[in-house]
Amino acid sequence: MPQFFRIDDPDDPRIAAYRDVRERDLVGRDRQFMAEGEVVLNVLVASARHRMASALIVDKRLERLKPLLTDLPDEIPIYGASQAVMDRIAGFPMHRGILAIGECTDPPSAEALLEGLGPRALVVLLVGIANHDNMGGIFRNAAAFGADAVLLDATCCDPLYRKAIRVSVGASLMVPFARLATGQDPVALLDRCGFETLSLSPAGATPLAGLARAPRVAALFGTEGPGLPAELLTRTRTIAIPMAGGFDSLNVATTSGIVLHHLACVAQEA
Structure with a gap:
């Protein structure tokens, strides 16, 4: 079962990968990618080609999504935050309230x-x-x-x-x-x-x-x-x-x- 953590400070270093989402989109993510929304999260969790590294989910959605997340490996952190904190982390209103970081696999030729x-x-x-x-x-x-x-x-x-x-x-x-x-x-x-x-x-x-x-x-x-x-x-x-x-x-x-x-x-x- 993954570990669940509460985030109350937008400057918490544990969620640095999620900070200023649009700016990070412009400069790249060093062999990682960001998934957004519940449908995409479901695909990433089930993927045999990509590995989820972490997730940041607004409180009002986290409880409902826990059954989806409980079979993830123990080392994957799942962060929960209020809507206001998540918006400050991302740098814009995150209406979907769900972000996850995935790790890129080496594509074939x-x-x-x-x-x-x-x-x-x-x-x-x-x-x-x-x-x-x-x-x-x-x-x-x-x-x-x-x-x-x-x-x-x-x-x-x-x-x-x-x-x-x-x-x-x-x-x-x-x-x-x-x-x-x-x-x-x-x-x-x-x-x-x-x-x-x-x-x-x-x-x-x-x-x-x-x-x-x-x-x-x-x-x-x-x-x-x-x-x-x-x-x-x-x-x-x-x-x-x-x-x-x-x-x-x-x-x-x-x-x-x-x-x-x-x-x-x-x-x-x-």
Whole structure:
């Protein structure tokens, strides 16, 4: 059973990792991440991929959450505080009243992650996704539609950033992911590992509705506005989502949900 501690002083050194949450988000957490809210806490407690280091929970929620926390290892501290003290610790009103620190595990290489997947696999590859809301939304969709892995290029933001985890409702703690090295060729990597690569573009040659999928398939999504680089589009099968006349743009997280639903449900190519 974990140890429960009362925090009455916002400057208590035991909760230093929780102090000034937004400032810490900007500078990073030295191989740790922050989880926020009850849904994400449930995912973290149950995770086989990540370890919870501690939690800080407002008094009015702590008693109800104790059954969830009682099976945690003895060395994990659980801190309780009043709403006023917790708000001062975090540096802004913590309406959810639940924070936890998790420890990052060493992710596999992109190639090792792909090679470990089965004969039928669905992979998401993200290029230049810098918005944490979009990152969280894409991971949420990946979990909802059974994607086996997410690959990130070197320019993507961190899916374990607090806001990305929160928007993903914990999915970025569940879906395996790996980051490509700077300059690593994603299309060549996917080809070597036996994946058909589909690139989403408003000018794509194949409408999504008519697409049958290969057993191993990867869907590529680029940043809003510029989209995927032309160099990737010319080397992959391009897919479009037809829209009403005069409109050709969807939010990238919305796009990922439509595409992943289709690929999860569509029949395999003969």
